[in-house]
Amino acid sequence: AEKVTIDIFRFITSSNLKILTAPLIRELVSYTLSKFGLEIARLKNTRIGFPYKDLEAKIAECQDKDELKEYIYTGVIYEFNEVKKLIEDSNDSK
Numbered sequence: 001a002e003k004v005t006i007d008i009f010r011f012i013t014s015s016n017l018k019i020l021t022a023p024l025i026r027e028l029v030s031y032t033l034s035k036f037g038l039e040i041a042r043l044k045n046t047r048i049g050f051p052y053k054d055l056e057a058k059i060a061e062c063q064d065k066d067e068l069k070e071y072i073y074t075g076v077i078y079e080f081n082e083v084k085k086l087i088e089d090s091n092d093s094k
Contacts, residue, residue: 004032023047043087048079 008028012020026047033042050058050072062068 004029004036004038007032007035040087040090043083043090046083048076048083050075 008025011028017024026045029045030042033039033045049055055072058071059068062071
């Protein structure tokens with residue numbers, strides 16, 4: 001964890017980021033975990049949900065709040081189950 005933290009800290013301090021957000025930090029953590037070969041840790045850190053732009057479009061087109069809730073719920077559960085399978089498959093192959 002310390003190696004990952006130091007790597008991310010160095011990147012952030014050396015870049016001229018104007019805006020530092022939690023999603024950006026999560027992306028940096030995912031990249032760094034992959035860089036160090038920590039794929040399972042990366043999968044367990046994966047953000048599950050929709051990109052801002054996709055959700056913005058769906059909200060704009062959807063007139064029914066219950067339909068929107070179902071769309072979001074179904075999408076998140078599907079994505080969760082796919083990531084869970086990847087983690088389980090990786091554990092089974094060990």
